[in-house]
Amino acid sequence: MGPFVAVLFDGFAYGMLLFLISVGLSVTLGMMNFVNLAHGAFAMLGAYVTVTLMNSFGWPFLATLPLAFIVAGVVSVGFEQTLFRPLYRASDLDQVLLTIGLVFMAVAAVSYVFGTESQPIHIPDYLRGFITVGSANFAVYRIFLVVVALLVSVLLIAGLEYTRFGAQIRAAVDNQRMARGLGIDVNRIFAYTFALGSGLAGLGGALAIEVVGLDHSFALIYLIVMLIIVSVGGLGSISGSFVAAIVIGISDTAGKYYFPYLGAFLIYLVMIAVLLWRPAGLFGKR
């Protein structure tokens, strides 16, 4: 019983981490329909903001998290205004090429500035250690991840569903021309939405360092997992990404525990099976 619960919890917590780094993509790719492979680069940016602030300026870990969100969000708006906006109506291929080009440049720039070694991080003591319940150990940091992920998803779903700004986003995404006709500044809404998505990427990246480490290739390695979660969850569905992240997190952790020789085989298999069964993803409408 012990290991089973532990594997389940670890998988769930890993899923929550995956949710945190990919929920922003669910906003930019899912809602705005822009194939944004640069999402991984914004996540990496947030992670490096946290590492730099902690290691060079001595900031406490929790204080760096809002800044990771803000920096990634602000920088992404710069790109959105200049490079991405002209491509909103372009083909999938053009969007893929431009954004993967940016990922390549980000990877090279980071290895130029920070080198290729993995970055150390020292999380505060109160986030370390384990809580023991019965025979199972639960890592405090993983519990922290689960709490943050639940908080983010509740805030995001409530914000999109019940606030004026959320309604404007949904209107702008659903029907641009109609939204413009109603006096909504669609360009401004899209810029804010993009900043929100990339900011979440930065936050997720910062939270991920402790679990998965951080080096220059972060943007490329986790890009694929992010894409898997968003496409399995269904484009534009926050709750879909949440469920998909749990499914992928648990199948990956359980797969590595029970069938180590399969490697990452299982999550690709899960993705292909889900997409064959429901091409628009679990909760996708389009």
Added chain:
Amino acid sequence: MPAPSSLVPPQQFLAKQVRWHPLEIVFWIATLLPFYFFPSYLSLASQIAIAALFALSLDLILGYAGIVSLGHAAFFGVGAYAAGLFSKFVWGEPFSGLIVAAVLAGVVGYATSFIIAKFRHLTLIMLTLGIGLLLLEGANSASWLTGGADGLQGIDIWPLFNTFDFDLWGYTAYTYSLIALFVIFVATRRLIHSPFGLSLRGIRENSVRMPAIGAPSEAHIRKVYTISAVMAGIAGALIAQTTSTVSLESLSFERSADVLVMVVLGGAGRLYGGIVGSIIFLVARDQFSGINPQYWLFWIGLLLVLVVMFLPNGILGGLARIKLFQRGKA
């Protein structure tokens, strides 16, 4: 591809397209130059010819049928491993190895084409990526057969026709790869200037409307995807045979991304796009190999951004536009 200015009968239109342009003949003669002028670069030339064949295979589905694939290395890798394993367990005769690799890649391509033909857009991109990664993980797990991360050991390629050894200088390698590229290029050229090739372009423009004029989209996509997989498999087999090495890299996402960059750089949907792109890409990489490979990635990224922003149809597309512009002024 310029549209016919006035309506001509389709047979005449296709016949006009099939005719060889003098520049094309010049280009193919120029491919022989490395033998005389750059004999020390023959192994690079052989790599370029193989990459060009791989790019041609991607261009067939990307540029003509409009299928965006992020996992085309799957077939390249299947071909490479098939050729390597064939030489290890059966015999090292190159031609038969090439055919076995082509058939095996074609079988995998045909099997996956049923999935590919059913989807479009992001789902399609994710499925090609997923199938590619699945094969990579499969090859990694099956290390008893593939050697896993260490690469395949025990490849033994016999000399071509039992006389021409695959030497260190790459004379045989380049000759072999260039002949393969040329033969397959001529076949592809014929294919895309056939009614089948025209209907592929129709599918790229509007896959829903094509069945209405009697061209079944799904069947056509299955067919072209299988052909493309065969070509990619041959390219993979060529690299396995000319270098006597097969590693997991041949199945990797990087290889899929590189070939996509080559096709887009040269110009997708233009026969010579992939070839020009692979020449520029590999020569540049060879010249910049002195600098840290991490920084090389930066220039590739910048190139991609610039091509998307300013040269939507790649280098060849840009040249064609300049030509049209000059003709308009005259």
